Structures are given as structure tokens and as C-alpha cells.
Amino acid sequence: MTEFSGRKGGPIQVTRPSLPPLEEVMPYLEEIWRTRQLTNSGPLHEQLEAALRDYLGVRHISLFANGTLALVAALRALKVSGEVITTPYSFVATANALLWNDVTPIFVDIDPVTLNLDPVQVEAAITSKTSAILPVHVYGHSADVSGLKDIADRYRLHLIFDAAHCFGVEDEGGSILRHGDMSILSFHATKIFNTFEGGAVVTSDADTKQRVDCIKNFGFANETKLVAAGINAKMNEFQAAIGLAQLPHIGAAKDARARIDALYRERLSAVVGVRCHERSKARAHNYSYFPIFVDSDYDLTRDELYLCLREHGIYSRRYFYPLIPEFSIYQSLVDSSDRGWPNAIQASERVLCLPLYPDLSEQDVIRISEIIKQYQRG
Structure with missing residues (x-):
């Protein structure tokens, strides 16, 4: 037996979902059956938000049903419009989220070594219609966060990072997720941390977190106050249970x-x-x-x-x-x-x-x- 516990025959897939031991999931399921709260920011949802906030070392995190909805909501929360500069080298969900917000993606080239957005190409593509930059941390390797921030600050643009690959990645200052206006995570089954499906918006700003939370809950600020044309993008209690069982591993x-x-x-x-x-x-x-x-x-x-x-x-x-x-x-x-x-x-x-x-x-x-x-x- 080697230090890698291997599969027994059959094809080798490019990835294989990690699952926590079933006996560690059962107490969370028993809690769901006890409370009968299946969604709408239940106790397990709140536990997972707090646990991820601490584990990742970020100020605010909002859990979502999946990463694509998290990105769609983040763009809506920032009222991104017109054109957004992004990478052609990513999974299609990055650009699809822009189209869902009636925003035109402007594709610019990548650095040949890092495969991340080239800041020089980004700056050259800025026009009067540009409202934001949407880089991707490809394969979990950080984009040029300082170079992109400098451009975003000088041109007064939003900076949203598609960090779907970046769970647990840190630079010298801490979590890579702290950069920009927001960072978006995916907890899809193929990711290092999964909740079967799932995702999150990370931000350092409490007001932004509140707007995002409203948007993912149909736009409601409370039971009688509707503040946005939101969507239903909430993470349910079963997903949160899987996440809580996954995190220790x-x-x-x-x-x-x-x-x-x-x-x-x-x-x-x-x-x-x-x-x-x-x-x-x-x-x-x-x-x-x-x-x-x-x-x-x-x-x-x-x-x-x-x-x-x-x-x-x-x-x-x-x-x-x-x-x-x-x-x-x-x-x-x-x-x-x-x-x-x-x-x-x-x-x-x-x-x-x-x-x-x-x-x-x-x-x-x-x-x-x-x-x-x-x-x-x-």
C-alpha cells in the first residue's frame, strides 16, 4: 500500500469528487430532520458561512447554490454595465454570467507563462463603456492582483475575481480572495472543496455582503421590503451539511x-x-x-x-x-x-x-x- 490510496481498476477520470466519511455526515442530516429547516439561511448554512470565513481568513462570505449564480449576483450587486474586460481562457460560465447581466464581454490576451489576464492588454482595451475587469485565477494560480488593481483604481473600474479554482490559496498577505471588490468561489463536485454544487461571494465590505444576500433571496431585505429584482440562489441545508463535513479533511x-x-x-x-x-x-x-x-x-x-x-x-x-x-x-x-x-x-x-x-x-x-x-x- 502506497501513501496514495488508489482506485481499484476502471477508467481514470480527470478528477474524482472527494467525499467525507458517511458517518460524519449523518449527524448533520439528523439535525436537518430535527429542525425541518431545509433552506433560507438555516443553522447549518450559518455554521458553514462562519466556518469558511475563519478557514479562509476573509471578512465576509455569502453562500450560493452554485458558483455561476454567485458571479451573476456579484455583477448585479455592483451594477456592472456596458463592457467588462475578461479572459478568453476560462470555462464559459465566466462570460455567460456577463451575458446574463446584459453586459458585453471584451476578451483580451493572457500572459503566456501564467495563463492569466495580461494587465498591459487590459489597459489597452479600456474604453468609455468599460465598467469592470473580470480576471480568472487560472488553475488556482493568482493573476497579477497588484497590476490589475492599479489599473482598476486609475480608471475607476470594478475589479471582480473569478476565483473558482482558488479555495485555500494564499499570497504573502493572506487569502488571495481578499483582492478586488469581490472574489467568486465554486464548490462544484470537481473542486478541491465541494458541497456537491455550491459557490460563494467573498468581499471585505459589509454593505456589499448585505446587497449580495438580498439579491440571492429574490431581492428581499426583510419579509416586507423588496430592494432588488433578485433571484433564488440560496445554498440549502443539505449542501451546507456536506460542506461542514468536508472542511476538516x-x-x-x-x-x-x-x-x-x-x-x-x-x-x-x-x-x-x-x-x-x-x-x-x-x-x-x-x-x-x-x-x-x-x-x-x-x-x-x-x-x-x-x-x-x-x-x-x-x-x-x-x-x-x-x-x-x-x-x-x-x-x-x-x-x-x-x-x-x-x-x-x-x-x-x-x-x-x-x-x-x-x-x-x-x-x-x-x-x-x-x-x-x-x-x-x-
Whole structure:
């Protein structure tokens, strides 16, 4: 038995949801059955908000049914309008949330190393219609928070971070979630911390937290006062129960992910034509993903390697492919001849995320690495 507790046969998925021991969930379920409060900021919801606030080291957090609704509500709470500058290199929910708020996404290129928004490109895209910047901390690696804040401050723009990948990530000053007007988390089943589905808005401002809480509850400030055209985006008590049971295990999950990350780097370090994505200089990582670059001096293209691994029962993912503006519904929003995102295009064509989850076995990491190694040129 290795220090990685492995799966027993079957295909290897790119991720596998972490679940707390069932016996640790049962007391929370018994509490739900006792109180009969299933939603509407019940006792478990309030416990989880307090527990996450303390764990993450943030001032205010508002729980949501999922991360996309959290982002939609955050944009609405800040009354974002017109155009918002964002990245083409993300999951489509980032830009979909803008369309749901009748806001036009303006896609600019990314840094070729970090794969995060390039502040130089952001500043060059600002117009009189720009109201906000929406960066993504890709793969849990921090965007240039100081550079983006400087731009946002000088042009009086809102700064909202899509931090779906960043649960537990810290820089030298503390939680990466403290930056900007708001940061948005996802607690989807694929994330390091999950509540099956779920999400949150993090902010340092109490009034902003109050507005967000109203918006996620149909717009009600109290039983008789409606202050906004809100939505129903509340996290229910069952989701909160799963989160409370998950939280004590996050440290062990991060440690397991760190060991897997290190083993991949060791086994792939000498493979010609394959590069591991550089870690950021964060004080605390969460090892959410393991992306590699498949370069032109490798014997297979990225897509050929993707298919090759599938033939071996290994399901990697091309995060993020296609780029958001390459989807048909977004092509009408951008000049089809523009494609002014050469770094994002290259990443989209070369990045492959390998399987990574706490109970992925050492033997499987080695097997995946050996399959990749055998196709190196020469």
C-alpha cells in the first residue's frame, strides 16, 4: 500500500469528487430532520458561512447554490454595465454570467507563462463603456492582483475575481480572495472543496455582503421590503451539511494533491516536448489542476495525446478548449477576423490537464507519466 490510496481498476477520470466519511455526515442530516429547516439561511448554512470565513481568513462570505449564480449576483450587486474586460481562457460560465447581466464581454490576451489576464492588454482595451475587469485565477494560480488593481483604481473600474479554482490559496498577505471588490468561489463536485454544487461571494465590505444576500433571496431585505429584482440562489441545508463535513479533511486533501503534483513533475521532467505549468509564487497552493504543455517537439499533438490517453482508459481534459470567443454564441460579439489572443490560442491548442485527485494512486501517476514518456520524439 502506497501513501496514495488508489482506485481499484476502471477508467481514470480527470478528477474524482472527494467525499467525507458517511458517518460524519449523518449527524448533520439528523439535525436537518430535527429542525425541518431545509433552506433560507438555516443553522447549518450559518455554521458553514462562519466556518469558511475563519478557514479562509476573509471578512465576509455569502453562500450560493452554485458558483455561476454567485458571479451573476456579484455583477448585479455592483451594477456592472456596458463592457467588462475578461479572459478568453476560462470555462464559459465566466462570460455567460456577463451575458446574463446584459453586459458585453471584451476578451483580451493572457500572459503566456501564467495563463492569466495580461494587465498591459487590459489597459489597452479600456474604453468609455468599460465598467469592470473580470480576471480568472487560472488553475488556482493568482493573476497579477497588484497590476490589475492599479489599473482598476486609475480608471475607476470594478475589479471582480473569478476565483473558482482558488479555495485555500494564499499570497504573502493572506487569502488571495481578499483582492478586488469581490472574489467568486465554486464548490462544484470537481473542486478541491465541494458541497456537491455550491459557490460563494467573498468581499471585505459589509454593505456589499448585505446587497449580495438580498439579491440571492429574490431581492428581499426583510419579509416586507423588496430592494432588488433578485433571484433564488440560496445554498440549502443539505449542501451546507456536506460542506461542514468536508472542511476538516481539506488539509489532508491538499497534502495528497501536493504529493501527486510533485510526482508528476518528477516523472515528466525529462520528457522532451512536454512542459509542466509553472507554479505561482503563492505562499499556499491548493493543487487544483495539473496542466502540461504539449509542444511542437513532442511526437504527438496535444489532441493526439488526449486521444491516446483515452485509449488507455485515462480521461484528461483540454482545459480550456475551445476558447470562449470561439463558441458560436460569442462569435457575433467579436470580430471574426480579430483573434487577438495569440497566447490564449496557443495555450488552448497545447494545454492538457492530467488526472489529479486525492485518492489517485502513485502507480496510476507513474503509468500515466510512462505513457506520455514513450511518445517523446527520438
